[in-house]
Amino acid sequence: MADKITPRSEDYSQWYLDVVQAAKLADYSPVRGSMILPPNGYALWENMQRVLDGMFKATGHQNAYFPLFIPQSFLSKEAEHVEGFAKECAVVTHSRLRTTADGTGVEPDPASKLADGENLVVRPTSETIIWDTYSRWIQSWRDLPILINQWANVVRWELRTRLFLRTMEFLWQEGHTAHATEDEAVEETLRMLDVYTEFAEEYMAVPVIRGVKTASERFAGAVDTYCIEALMQDGKALQAGTSHFLGQNFAKAFDCTFQNKDNELEHVWATSWGVSTRLIGALIMTHSDDQGLVLPPRLAPTQVVIVPIYRKDGEKETVMEAVAEIERELRVAGVRVKTDAREAYRPGWKFNEYEVQGVPLRLAVGPRDVKNNVVELARRDEPGKESVPRDQLADVVTDTLSQIQANLFARAENFRQQKTTTVDTYDAFKEAIEQGGFVLAPWDGTPETEARLKEETKATIRCLPLESDPHYDPTEGVDMLTGQPSKQRVVFARAY
């Protein structure tokens, strides 16, 4: 694990990796591109899961589980889908290992080779196996809608990986819903985009732009891909979640029909939507600083850490008694609190450890504090410490946690505002892209212009903001390159 965190100004990429490792959020594994989530990283994911799962259930969804392995033939049933995923699939071809001839290792047993055409693909996403299943589950309008979510691991064979942002295996949730009408499916797609927006902004304290992707950035097999886009501290955009309206594409590929109320057969309408452990990357890159991780209180596994301070045995008893009482009181107030009473480590070491790990609030309690009926409180998001009267502690702690949550969001929103530019000419565009951030600019709507802009500036169209998003800008103008008419300004950025 890194001992020192590289400053952002020196090397942003290295800073990110240093924070991830110093805060023990992820670790490399012996398989290239695979990642280990140690307890700190996984606890954060568990908290995200808990909140999202509650939001999914509150909007009528149920969880289910579909197999890890997909017959390779399934992938090719939807033409665009196979195009999008065939090139990054882990393929299982054998079912046994045997000892090598020299006895020193193992190798796939040739006798266990799967028959031609029977190879299995490790799911890169589950539309195919789920729509094969839905075609058996759905007969009548009475079976609709199906509103299912799955928490799972998926594998996409990536060559250039980066912890959390792009890994071969990642953890995610994938919603897959089936509807009787197009309207209902579109409504569901947008509902889930709203859920993601609420989660990003209210829990992660990460402001996002809500929009629709261009054809070239669409999910392979979707009619429309909606997304939330966040801005990282280095001025690069990060796609934080997507919600796809799949039309009848998968229903047609897997022959999934239902008898409507008029006894006619129709194809089912579909959506899918997902967020992944990538969100942890977004969280880190939005809030953290050169001292390490900064966590929003609503998702922090530990919101408050208490560090007891004493030297002599008599002091220990007094301090530990006070600490136990404080911990109990905060727990009752609904705070996720822990006491670090380890004697193998000194208080100063612990202060540093929890700063690096991003615990929002630190309390220190020494003999003098006990005597004076105060507790020393330090915020992770602001420098300094204050002395809080013991009898006001629970209120001050819960208030301060709310303030930190609000402060992180405000800071991130302010940063985004400063890094969002509106331009109309190509020169201004290139300069703005070079400086980083979101750039709102006209576009003629053609994939050719989009490709040329990407080639020349490495910027991509992150999305066309939805009318309900504050970044929606229906100013009619002309394309910066072609002079052709533009219906609205779209959001460009260099992206992860």
Add this chain to the structure above:
Amino acid sequence: MADKITPRSEDYSQWYLDVVQAAKLADYSPVRGSMILPPNGYALWENMQRVLDGMFKATGHQNAYFPLFIPQSFLSKEAEHVEGFAKECAVVTHSRLRTTADGTGVEPDPASKLADGENLVVRPTSETIIWDTYSRWIQSWRDLPILINQWANVVRWELRTRLFLRTMEFLWQEGHTAHATEDEAVEETLRMLDVYTEFAEEYMAVPVIRGVKTASERFAGAVDTYCIEALMQDGKALQAGTSHFLGQNFAKAFDCTFQNKDNELEHVWATSWGVSTRLIGALIMTHSDDQGLVLPPRLAPTQVVIVPIYRKDGEKETVMEAVAEIERELRVAGVRVKTDAREAYRPGWKFNEYEVQGVPLRLAVGPRDVKNNVVELARRDEPGKESVPRDQLADVVTDTLSQIQANLFARAENFRQQKTTTVDTYDAFKEAIEQGGFVLAPWDGTPETEARLKEETKATIRCLPLESDPHYDPTEGVDMLTGQPSKQRVVFARAY
């Protein structure tokens, strides 16, 4: 899905599959041996997870996540481990698919074949990758103990599969702990066996025998495997959970050492322990009947279903108002309750549906009930229904749920008692095994006798009961086959 459930007396195996499908707990997938968990089955697993996860955390464990893929070379580092798992491994050998020459399908792209020795195995269990990681995480006694659990999917290539009991992919948890001393590791192994026992008996209402496995049934790589064994209604035993004391085997294989307080290097001591979706099979086979699933209230996703009954529009309003009030009241009382207000289905159809699905309590509310201030209550575990005064409903419901939980356990324990025989001669043994159930018999402690008994009777030694288990029987005797001395009676049964 099956319309009719085959009676147990007619065909027990078919009955089991019928119940699983009729209650929508699992479904077959296009990949042989893989299973789909529809919402009903997954909700049950979620409840099990929630309870177990709480018990793990209460005993000091944290969750983490390790990669799905393991380098094939890792498997061969522990000699017995590779012996146990090499023959049932899914092996990934390619990283891309390409379109076949005739353009009709896809196949592994030969250009993407992994280099010799770089193939990946889909984890059948995670000891190897975890101990490789621990060898990097652990340096000093200060880093110990590590108490980690993982919720994950694993794959074991099984040819003969059965829903829940034996599938190629299954969901489970695997605990992997690292300790400074042998005593501490043994203590942890037994602590987790106690956790599993409490979960099986207090939540699943499944009585279990706690014991230690013979060498031939030990986990591949363990020094000792402890287990809990349950008895199914057909008289067959089912291993419901295992906790392994791994000694220093994996620490030695992966060179995992720590500096002790005297600055000496020692190998770390290890445990691992797991339960899987197999528990759902145990639950079904312990409690269910010819009408379908029977669920213990403490794990039932829905504990109480309310079915409103009305014919005319005026009745509907009255009934739905009363139903909403009842649902609210029960929810406040902490009951997992749902109302089935669907108009596409008749009450009689719903009664049948929830009986098949094993909902512990059903309430029916009609206009006359509202008028008379009563509610009709029917228990899933006993025939008949009763009329409960409206103002006593919440108390009666919570009491009845407790009674059902206790009744299911008592019934299962009574069944087990009737099906447990103590014998001393081989003739009596063979007859008892033929009749099904647990058979306590002497054994000379040799694998040869164990193997011969298995061959001749298809019975295996399920375990040597621990001293703390009521089935512990230290009667000294002589082996039924060899006449050699036996130190205690051991538990035999035919098993799943």
